Amino acid sequence: MSKSYFDETHCAIGHPKSTFMQWMLTIDHKRIGLMYAAVMFTFFFVAVFTALMMRLELYAPGAQFIDGDTFNQAFTLHGVIMVFLFIIPGIPAVFGNIVMPLMIGAKDVSFPRLNWFTFWLYILGCIIAVSSLWVGNGFADTGWTFYAPYSLNTGTNVIMTLVAAFILGMASILTGLNFLVTIHRLRAPGMGFFKMPLFVWGIYATAWIQLLATPVVGITLILAIMEKYFGIGIFDPSKGGDPVLFEHLFWIYSHPAVYLMILPAFGIMSEIIPVFSRREIFGYRTIALSSASIAGIGYIVWGHHLYTSGMADIAKVIFSFLTFFVAVPTGIKFYDWVATMYKGKIVLSTPMLWALGTIITFAIGGLTGVTIAMVGVDIHLQDTYYTVAHFHYAILGGVVFLLFAGMHYWFPLVTGKMYSETKAKIAFWMNFIGFNILWFPMFIAGYLGMPRRYFDYLPEFEIYHKISFVGAIIFITGLVYMFYVLIQAWRKGEDAGLNPWDATTLEWHMPTSPPPLENHSKVPYVDFDPYEYKNGHAVVKFDLETMKRID
């Protein structure tokens, strides 16, 4: 039995004997990705249960078991963890690390030690963020956006949360930088940019956003800290500053950040759809270039978060137009995916189910986004449950669902085991149904005027909150069950084999399962497109020892 990356590793410092230290010091991209996954999903469940706590509180009008201040801290904790600790590192940190170098035939990322350092920077940020729960006057109660001037005046522990967000931002920048150089430098010979798998395109576009947008929010948070410590009045209107400037600087990053979340997710979709349709992807170049153009246009639409902040009307109209515009490349991708499935030999395995489910949920999330991009409609819907439902359909029903899709797709690659398809499908249906029951009523409640972040509500909204609660219970049960199924499979599952999905991209042509320490036994020469299928079968075949084509 040959050794896999679980058996041996390279370390940042020295050659420690203990397995534990080998994991702590590892510079192997696959191990680092796995560690990211472990930490991220732990925090994911913390935030999920914070959300459940809020749902319980909202089960009936009036106070149930927590007070309003605790509720404010709860939604801030939920937002900070979900955004900064979970979804922004998200797919790039896990699958970008594990799969991207395999897809381009590289031995590792360009700067493996930097990758190790970045991981620990991320952990440091997590520790600071979470420790502010117990240090000082409790966790921040500002919402994850830290809007000035409230964030400057509240007595809670905003500064620590800001520091944490800054450090997590730096980790994000360094990850992006590492991936950019990796994709530019370490592609296997012959693999031009238009021969890269589309997931790599997604990671590439994402890395640019990480690099270009994050520094701005980083320095904004620093300025807010300076303001809070020294009272220099940068964002405080009572001292001659302008809080709207904070909003601008914040959203210059944080809006591109939502594309930073979704682009690698679209990449996963573009991997799964052709493999499970056994058909070459439709419009490869349009998908690749639409990733790039979403990254570009996404950079200039941040103003749509500020429609109600007193921005000039002409600016509102321009931002509104640009926001419609960014929906175009997204639409192109949707048509491409659907066209890929047309006349394909569709295999309804679990990853494909997740991908198809996402086409529905993300379409709802995306289209409701277009409605609130309209200035007039947004005045009515701003800060209502409609917006909440919109971004949960887009981020949870888009990004996280595709993260789960990727998790099921690459599970056999990473662990070498296969899960029970039946159980995984049951988990999917629980998630999908629970998700829709949970979030869809919020569109209606929000449209009728239920404001977000309120701890109490009028009796007429009770029915929507009760339905949501039922959905939440189904959804959370589904989530727990899904992880249970996967963990069971990892421990006791059957061996998956080298290429269980009959996939074509390079990560499925490993000499062992799970992959060995330095990936492919030889670097292949790439003279083929990433998704070549003929009559429902993969075209390209390799001799896995020499990595020469044998088809």
Add this chain to the structure above:
Amino acid sequence: MSHEYVPEIAVDREGQEHEVQGWQDDMYGAKLGFWLFMFTEVLMFGAMFMALTYYFTLHHDDFLIASSSLNRVLGGTNTVVLLFSALTMGLGLLKMRHGDVKGAKLMIWATILLALVFLGIKAVEWTAEYNHGVFLGLDALQAGNEHSKPFGQILFFGMYFTMTGIHGFHIIIGIGIMLWLLKRINAGKVTPEHHILHFNIALYWDLVHLIWVFVFPYYYMIGAGLTGGAH
């Protein structure tokens, strides 16, 4: 990597050989990575300059008055010192490229010395400002007491200390990595053939001085036209 890195060869179907770029020994990749990192620094300072420009339009006169009270002699001297340090850094890199390791080390030491002079002058400047009661956290830069300066001036000085502080922090980091560079040169890890670390540190230093070239006019010079300048 102590042992020599040998790149792998990939063979295509015609039997032609292609050298594989590994992550080891990738000078171009290291340069690219560092340029990208420099880009993030530009964006970080760029955001602060943008905020500053915006507040300059809001509090035009206050900014000019506050600026005129800064010490242009010390600030100007520091500009010259930093420009010279950029020169020594560049010369050091040239010497390294041409195989003159000893000369390169000398130039790095000169850069460190100039950086320390810069920090020394900065310290004198900040001390004088502190003694005038103008410093972060002092009454003059807090709203709502009898010593308070007008809002615009508080903002100006607040941004001034923030930005020159962050810039000074970069100088300190720079000194640290230059000392580390010297250690690597002495250990034989940075050689004329393998001087990417030297290259990147020189790049960093260029950016640090370049930022100062923008900081100096924006803080010290905009109020130069008013009377009551250097004191």
